[in-house]
Amino acid sequence: MADYKDYGYHSDAPTHNMSYQLDELIGLLDNTKNQYILDLGCGNGYLVSCLLNKGYNAYGTDASEKGIEIAKKNHAGRFFVQDLSVETLPVELQKVPFDTIISTEVIEHLYNPEAFIGFCKNQLKPGGELIITTPYHGYLKNLTLSIFNKWDRHMDPLWLGGHIKLWSRKTLTRALNNSGFEVISFAGCGRIPYFWKSMMIKAKLS
Secondary structure, three states: OOOHHHOOOOOOOOOOOHHHHHHHHHHOOOOOOOOOEEEEOOOOOHHHHHHHHOOOOEEEEEOOHHHHHHHHHHOOOOEEEOOOOOOOOOHHHOOOOOOEEEEEOOHHHOOOHHHHHHHHHHHOOOOOEEEEEEEEOOHHHHHHHHHOOOHHHHOOOOOOOOOOOOEOHHHHHHHHHHOOEEEEEEEEEOOOOOOOOEEEEEEEEO
């Protein structure tokens, strides 16, 4: 049986979502303000490697031992195994003054997403920023999935480790607000407007 945590990491190549998210993500960052970045759920480390190559001070954690092993080959000392259900960072990262957390395509897999947002809050300095990407769901996209009978494929219950939460802009904004974050930026990524593959929300800790 395949281990869902490993999610098919076999190389340091970009994951599918990076093909339509990377430029937008990097555009939300500023070298002078986003000085200590943590990628929670970094997978094979591709995003962190890109950020390091651009001069950012970035680290990554993931539950996948295979993904972290791949990531460490390019940048030793920057990647650590972490189960996101545990409410502490790896000891090597506990004193890093993170001002930015990025989490791409993770929150839709979590049973308790508000606990995850609270965990992010606890790792950030006052005024810190959180960038989350997750599959987009809104009225037009959901209606189209229904009309063309695509829900069984879109939310296949046999997908081991698949999506268990569906997020709209409204619901993710509410979850962030509940934890003391203020949304300061929204972008849709991939496809035409309102049929986006994913959405990207940047929020600031009040």
